[in-house]
Amino acid sequence: xxxxxxxxxxVSAINNGTVIDHITAGSALKIIRLLNLxxxxxxxxxxxxxxxxxxxxxDLIKVEGREISPAEIDRVAILSPQASINIIKNYEVVKKxxxxxxxxxxYVVVCPNPKCITxxxxxxxxxxxxxxxxxxxxxxxxxxxxxxQNDIKEYKNN
Amino acid sequence: MPEINLKGRDIxxxxxxxxxxxLHVLKxxxxxxxxxxxxxxxxxxxxxxxxxPSTRTRLSFExxxxxxxxxxxxxxxxxVTSAKKGETLYDAMKIIGQYCDAIAMRHPIxxxxxxxSEATDKPILNGGDGANQHPTQTxxxxxxxxxxxxxxxxxxxxxxxxxxxxxxxxxxxxxxxHFNARLFFVAPDSxxxxxxxxxxxxxxxxxxxxxxxxxxxxDKVDILYMTRIQGERFADPMEYERIKNVFVxxxxxxxxxxxxxxxxxxxxxxxxxxxxxxNTKHAYYFEQAENGLYVRQALLALVLGKxx
Numbered sequence: 001x002x003x004x005x006x007x008x009x010x011v012s013a014i015n016n017g018t019v020i021d022h023i024t025a026g027s028a029l030k031i032i033r034l035l036n037l038x039x040x041x042x043x044x045x046x047x048x049x050x051x052x053x054x055x056x057x058x059d060l061i062k063v064e065g066r067e068i069s070p071a072e073i074d075r076v077a078i079l080s081p082q083a084s085i086n087i088i089k090n091y092e093v094v095k096k097x098x099x100x101x102x103x104x105x106x107y108v109v110v111c112p113n114p115k116c117i118t119x120x121x122x123x124x125x126x127x128x129x130x131x132x133x134x135x136x137x138x139x140x141x142x143x144x145x146x147x148x149q150n151d152i153k154e155y156k157n158n
Numbered sequence: 159m160p161e162i163n164l165k166g167r168d169i170x171x172x173x174x175x176x177x178x179x180x181l182h183v184l185k186x187x188x189x190x191x192x193x194x195x196x197x198x199x200x201x202x203x204x205x206x207x208x209x210x211p212s213t214r215t216r217l218s219f220e221x222x223x224x225x226x227x228x229x230x231x232x233x234x235x236x237x238v239t240s241a242k243k244g245e246t247l248y249d250a251m252k253i254i255g256q257y258c259d260a261i262a263m264r265h266p267i268x269x270x271x272x273x274x275s276e277a278t279d280k281p282i283l284n285g286g287d288g289a290n291q292h293p294t295q296t297x298x299x300x301x302x303x304x305x306x307x308x309x310x311x312x313x314x315x316x317x318x319x320x321x322x323x324x325x326x327x328x329x330x331x332x333x334x335x336h337f338n339a340r341l342f343f344v345a346p347d348s349x350x351x352x353x354x355x356x357x358x359x360x361x362x363x364x365x366x367x368x369x370x371x372x373x374x375x376x377d378k379v380d381i382l383y384m385t386r387i388q389g390e391r392f393a394d395p396m397e398y399e400r401i402k403n404v405f406v407x408x409x410x411x412x413x414x415x416x417x418x419x420x421x422x423x424x425x426x427x428x429x430x431x432x433x434x435x436x437n438t439k440h441a442y443y444f445e446q447a448e449n450g451l452y453v454r455q456a457l458l459a460l461v462l463g464k465x466x
Contacts, residue, residue, distance in 0.1 A: 113268060115266075116267070121246050121248065143287075
């Protein structure tokens, strides 16, 4: 019986583009939507709940023909603060960087407080990121309520 | 130390002010209480924008402006404004900012004052945004504590009643972080101080304990800060019936109180302080409400740059 190579790629390699790896399991589809990654005709490969030594389970996105900038990926950092980004040219990794969680998150997070002004007027949300030992918390710039990451149920694209 | 200058500043949240700025406001409050300046804001106009009913806050803001020689325009009912036609708060406040030199506002939506401050360069004074902030109340509370205790540092202060939803007790607890207070939280379990405030207090080394009865703390503290428990906060009416009389302060509960102890309340009170307390030396809630006038005068004069 042949043993399966543990390093075997579960999704095929790409020629040129971006691989977002080590995404928190369950977040890949949200990231695709928020960054409009599927709005072109190029190939996008998604892996959900892939086995990961460090994270147990992870998601992964491969986008053919599009180089995602650090500024773009930082916008969605709250969904996956430990994601890594690989820029691929000619099947080679030419640049590798980690997501950088900004101190302020604009637009992306919908305030869970229905009485917050951001949910009652056409305007963008703004959250201050509070980094604590036991995880990340977000403080709404407007209603000043503080939320744990899993209190956030909705994200939006501008 | 950098010079304190509040000219042009918005007063949206008590956490926007540092300790030196709070003390600066209280110093000017004291000066105005001792000596009024009836011409100080001559020629200036305050917009009084109350999208939600208010008596004390609105009338004290308006009186504050007028007693300093300024004028007031505004509304006390959003039904008379174009908010009813669907105008955004942003647009409304941008326009009102073009007419006035400063704006005092109250709005039922949380974060409305912060949003308004983005619409206009004129200073916004938040008179309450939903359950969020009411910084002028906190400043008048601090002033009243200072006035009755002759100091703010190291006091024993009990906050009583609805500590979960009550914005005044949240803001006061946050402000007391600066003054090394020992806090006592007296509330039914279901209405105790929320975790995010407790976490903030812990992070700053503020000592606090939770209690079930006013009697447990009445003899220990310098300030008993009462608030109202509203029946509609309880899913189970039986639970409300059971606790509603536990959090009522009566004169005979004050027999062992320290002589400097004062009872405060943001008002309106319903039945949580019986009227026999009014005649004790401990009652201070009516003077506290009067101090709202001087605090708002000081803030108006400071943000309009007429006091330094």
